[in-house]
Amino acid sequence: MDAPTVNTSTRDWHDGVRSKAARLERAAALAVGKRVEAPQTTALLECILEPGDRVCIEGNNQKQADFLAASLVHTDPARVHDLHLVQSVLALPEHMELIERGQVSRIDFSFSGPQAGRLARLVERGKIRIGAIHTYLELFARYFIDLTPNVSLIAAQAADTAGNLYTGPNTEDTPAIVEATAFKNGIVIAQVNEVLDTLPRVDIPADWVDFVVPAPRPHYIEPLFTRDPAQITEIQILMAMIAIKGVYAEYGVTRLNHGIGFDTAAIELLLPTYGESLGLRGKICTHWAVNPHPTLMPAIEAGFVQSIHCFGSEVGMERYIAARPDVFFTGRDGSLRSNRAFCQAAGHYACDLFIGSTLQIDLEGNSSTATRGRIAGFGGAPNMGSDARGRRHASETWLRAGREARRHKAMPRGQKLVVQIVETFREHMTPTFVERLDAWDFVQSANMDVPPVMIYGEDLTHIITEEGIANLLLCDTPEERKQAIRGIAGYTPVGLARDVRMVENLRDRGVIRRPEDIGVARREATRDLLAARSVKDLVLASGGLYEPPTRFRNW
Amino acid sequence: MEQLQFQVPSRAQSQRRDAVLVGVVGSGNCEVLLEATTADAMCVATIHTAAHGFADIWRRVIEDFAIRRNAGGLRVEINDVGATPAVVTLRLYQAIEAWESGDA
Numbered sequence: 001m002d003a004p005t006v007n008t009s010t011r012d013w014h015d016g017v018r019s020k021a022a023r024l025e026r027a028a029a030l031a032v033g034k035r036v037e038a039p040q041t042t043a044l045l046e047c048i049l050e051p052g053d054r055v056c057i058e059g060n061n062q063k064q065a066d067f068l069a070a071s072l073v074h075t076d077p078a079r080v081h082d083l084h085l086v087q088s089v090l091a092l093p094e095h096m097e098l099i100e101r102g103q104v105s106r107i108d109f110s111f112s113g114p115q116a117g118r119l120a121r122l123v124e125r126g127k128i129r130i131g132a133i134h135t136y137l138e139l140f141a142r143y144f145i146d147l148t149p150n151v152s153l154i155a156a157q158a159a160d161t162a163g164n165l166y167t168g169p170n171t172e173d174t175p176a177i178v179e180a181t182a183f184k185n186g187i188v189i190a191q192v193n194e195v196l197d198t199l200p201r202v203d204i205p206a207d208w209v210d211f212v213v214p215a216p217r218p219h220y221i222e223p224l225f226t227r228d229p230a231q232i233t234e235i236q237i238l239m240a241m242i243a244i245k246g247v248y249a250e251y252g253v254t255r256l257n258h259g260i261g262f263d264t265a266a267i268e269l270l271l272p273t274y275g276e277s278l279g280l281r282g283k284i285c286t287h288w289a290v291n292p293h294p295t296l297m298p299a300i301e302a303g304f305v306q307s308i309h310c311f312g313s314e315v316g317m318e319r320y321i322a323a324r325p326d327v328f329f330t331g332r333d334g335s336l337r338s339n340r341a342f343c344q345a346a347g348h349y350a351c352d353l354f355i356g357s358t359l360q361i362d363l364e365g366n367s368s369t370a371t372r373g374r375i376a377g378f379g380g381a382p383n384m385g386s387d388a389r390g391r392r393h394a395s396e397t398w399l400r401a402g403r404e405a406r407r408h409k410a411m412p413r414g415q416k417l418v419v420q421i422v423e424t425f426r427e428h429m430t431p432t433f434v435e436r437l438d439a440w441d442f443v444q445s446a447n448m449d450v451p452p453v454m455i456y457g458e459d460l461t462h463i464i465t466e467e468g469i470a471n472l473l474l475c476d477t478p479e480e481r482k483q484a485i486r487g488i489a490g491y492t493p494v495g496l497a498r499d500v501r502m503v504e505n506l507r508d509r510g511v512i513r514r515p516e517d518i519g520v521a522r523r524e525a526t527r528d529l530l531a532a533r534s535v536k537d538l539v540l541a542s543g544g545l546y547e548p549p550t551r552f553r554n555w
Numbered sequence: 556m557e558q559l560q561f562q563v564p565s566r567a568q569s570q571r572r573d574a575v576l577v578g579v580v581g582s583g584n585c586e587v588l589l590e591a592t593t594a595d596a597m598c599v600a601t602i603h604t605a606a607h608g609f610a611d612i613w614r615r616v617i618e619d620f621a622i623r624r625n626a627g628g629l630r631v632e633i634n635d636v637g638a639t640p641a642v643v644t645l646r647l648y649q650a651i652e653a654w655e656s657g658d659a
Contacts (some may be wrong), residue, residue, distance in 0.1 A: 233642075234570075234642070234645060235641045235642060235645060238645060312557060326584040360651060423639070423641050424639075424640070424641060425639045425640065425641065429606070429609070429639065466639075466641040466644065466645065467644075490640055490641065490644075491612045491640040493613055496611075496615060514623075515648075521652060522645055522647050522649050522652060523648075523652040523656070525649075527646065548584075
């Protein structure tokens with residue numbers, strides 16, 4: 001048999017280099033050096049983009065390349081069409097308008113938050129095809145394999161005249177996006193809030209940037225992680241007490257990630273009070289992969305926290321962070337350096353516990369935030385909320401969870417604690433516990449390969465509700481697991497269908513633990529236990545360094 | 556406004572004392588009042604609820620409470636202000652913890 005022959009003699013291996021050169025040539029007249037003025041931005045995009053391009057419009061959890069997104073909406077659909085958006089967050093109305101205008105044919109993303117309803121309708125009308133919904137880390141990974149952007153539209157705080165970029169505290173996704181684009185013949189266009197002679201620090205070198213556009217307005221940043229302590233309920237305080245005493249203290253959790261929400265905010269605000277009263281300072285919650293939640297400040301000030309690495313920043317926290325460089329990762333300029341890719345890796349591999357909330361949990365412990373009419377995506381939760389199968393270093397917490405899970409197995413290994421903290425009912429008496437996740441409906445309506453599950457039951461180790469803790473590690477059979485979940489599902493239909501005797505047996509074995517079983521007194525579950533009861537209290541806790549966004553100022 | 560009444564067996568509460576009130580209805584908060592009765596083996600509950608159609612859930616909430624705690628000889632009055640079972644259960648336990656500790 002002949003060896004396969006490949007004719008390489010006619011190929012010069014520089015298609016990508018030539019394509020980039022041609023695009024830059026078309027745009028040359030619009031730029032002075034790398035600088036393009038704002039009114040020329042739409043023309044620039046029409047020169048650079050080609051049908052079929054993979055495009056990242058930097059849409060992070062917080063920072064948005066909103067001026068470039070708006071300029072893209074103004075391009076001529078006859079010239080700019082069939083784009084394939086590859087970006088972590090589809091949060092802006094402009095992202096949806098591009099789809100409405102028929103300029104985007106496919107999207108691969110992670111999270112759609114505020115646009116979840118509109119996106120679901122566009123999918124139902126057949127206006128857009130979803131490649132897949134990813135985790136952040138997963139989408140970044142694909143940037144380097146099969147979803148490399150041809151063009152990336154990014155956002156930075158400032159540029160210098162050479163084109164070096166300063167992102168400020170919200171570095172977020174920028175390094176991952178630019179690395180993938182710039183080193184594979186792609187084009188990087190940055191919108192900046194200002195042009196300076198000298199940058200406070202360099203986050204992205206000029207060599208990786210093709211165009212800089214001074215934007216007419218500073219880019220939008222969403223204060224996504226601010227929770228007003230005034231809205232924390234006694235149920236959330238009770239569940240926070242259960243989490244601290246029944247999980248954090250029990251397993252000695254020092255390295256962790258907190259999901260977003262009032263439930264975890266309550267835990268943060270109970271550390272200096274309830275946690276201190278249990279003698280837990282220095283023993284739990286010392287090292288974090290987490291955004292700079294304002295509700296963490298009382299715990300930091302009380303000496304609970306040694307180190308925090310951040311996915312992004314949070315509006316208003318800048319001065320406080322800059323004043324606490326022992327805790328946060330900061331640059332030479334003193335301000336926060338965040339990095340979503342690295343922090344996701346840290347949360348996955350170097351943390352022993354993830355705790356977060358969800359909208360639905362089924363009887364296998366699968367949880368999902370996809371509910372009827374909303375395609376919200378996952379963000380980072382699946383990477384935080386999954387056992388790191390590639391992990392090889394041990395910690396006491398990891399070993400203890402592993403021992404509980406692997407009683408009958410010969411090879412010892414640990415396991416990450418993955419905890420869902422939920423009330424049994426959400427608003428309007430909607431049960432959190434369900435027989436069947438709404439996620440199943442998306443397999444048909446959005447033509448998905450698998451239901452969009454945020455955290456798989458096999459990764460979930462504990463569920464906390466106001467009824468207590470279900471320790472799924474200790475369940476021996478699938479039926480026990482179901483009854484353990486029913487046993488803390490309260491008065492939802494799933495909870496009411498519990499086998500009372502089996503649930504009592506699980507309680508005797510410590511699979512289910514009620515508040516009274518772990519010495520949590522419900523009488524203590526009052527708002528007096530919060531280390532801060534208002535945003536104003538948070539400002540006071542920060543020594544006046546925290547500057548909350550206007551919408552959170554009510555005094 | 557719906558008014559529900561349940562009478563369920565429960566182990567006798569040994570503490571005798573004045574009524575206990577937790578929660579403040581005036582601030583939109585579920586309110587629970589406990590008072591002593593002479594029916595030692597029974598917990599008698601009256602629920603004033605804004606939401607209709609949840610009688611079965613309230614019955615289970617009261618039954619569980621009567622099984623898990625010594626609520627015989629107590630009359631329970633609940634003004635739920637549309638509270639979830641979670642809040643009602645929390646108030647019930649807060650009330651009986653207060654009752655048993657002897658605090659006001």
